[in-house]
Amino acid sequence: MKVTAFVGSARKKHTYYAVERFMHTLQSLGNIEYEIVSLSDCRLNICKGCKQCLDRGEERCSLKDDRDLLIEKMNHSDGVVFASPNYSFNVSGFMKIFLDRLGYIFHRPRYFGKTFTGIVVEGIYGGKKIMEYFDFIGKGLGFNVVNSCCLNSLEPMTEKDQKKFNSIIDRQSKKFYRELVKKSYPVPGFFDLMVFRMARTSIGLTLDESWRDYTYYRENGWFKSGYYYPAPLNPVKKLTGIFFDLLFTRIYGKKASGKQVKPA
Numbered sequence: 001m002k003v004t005a006f007v008g009s010a011r012k013k014h015t016y017y018a019v020e021r022f023m024h025t026l027q028s029l030g031n032i033e034y035e036i037v038s039l040s041d042c043r044l045n046i047c048k049g050c051k052q053c054l055d056r057g058e059e060r061c062s063l064k065d066d067r068d069l070l071i072e073k074m075n076h077s078d079g080v081v082f083a084s085p086n087y088s089f090n091v092s093g094f095m096k097i098f099l100d101r102l103g104y105i106f107h108r109p110r111y112f113g114k115t116f117t118g119i120v121v122e123g124i125y126g127g128k129k130i131m132e133y134f135d136f137i138g139k140g141l142g143f144n145v146v147n148s149c150c151l152n153s154l155e156p157m158t159e160k161d162q163k164k165f166n167s168i169i170d171r172q173s174k175k176f177y178r179e180l181v182k183k184s185y186p187v188p189g190f191f192d193l194m195v196f197r198m199a200r201t202s203i204g205l206t207l208d209e210s211w212r213d214y215t216y217y218r219e220n221g222w223f224k225s226g227y228y229y230p231a232p233l234n235p236v237k238k239l240t241g242i243f244f245d246l247l248f249t250r251i252y253g254k255k256a257s258g259k260q261v262k263p264a
Contacts, residue, residue, distance in 0.1 A: 006083070193233075
């Protein structure tokens with residue numbers, strides 16, 4: 001199995017070390033091939049907000065850099081890790097640029113059945129919010145999310161601090177491995193079901209074949225499916241899904257008579 005980590009630190013120190021230890025622990029648990037990608041070594045331009053990737057397709061992006069190469073690494077991985085130091089109470093600039101360039105995938109999620117986690121390294125405070133952000137990002141991309149972890153690297157690190165650092169990352173790696181080998185497709189919760197039905201109803205009613213979101217949903221059969229992937233829905237969830245369909249049809253139906261102008 002292949003696991004790829006994307007590291008948002010230019011220093012090969014605490015954050016990079018955490019990812020290395022994470023991967024070594026994974027390999028001790030099973031047959032794992034891994035790659036660590038330092039985003040600071042990649043050519044990633046800042047998103048211009050032109051929306052071509054959203055409206056017409058990601059291939060229309062005018063920024064010709066390493067984005068597609070990095071996405072291919074994700075596509076060919078069974079598990080993905082995002083790791084970042086806490087910079088000004090958020091992810092690093094390298095990581096944020098990378099995440100912004102993945103924006104269209106939140107419209108067209110695809111990493112179902114794959115495993116994700118985040119690793120946050122900080123000095124004092126604020127890492128919990130970044131953990132929550134990473135978990136939200138992973139879910140939005142379609143991954144099965146193992147809740148992120150936060151590590152304290154306040155310098156100078158004592159031997160006790162280092163042992164605690166290592167212990168946390170080892171536990172995180174083991175939790176990630178357990179999820180990785182399952183390759184499961186979780187039963188969606190009510191919120192997940194609502195998001196899916198809202199997205200497909202709004203896209204189906206307000207867009208057409210000239211929009212990439214519409215063709216992506218059509219190609220995946222999502223206009224007729226119960227969820228993004230075959231998932232057993234009990235009678236209550238089936239009825240709830242129908243309710244969401246009716247509710248969002250009423251909300252977005254008012255826009256259906258005049259579908260949005262074709263993207264330029």
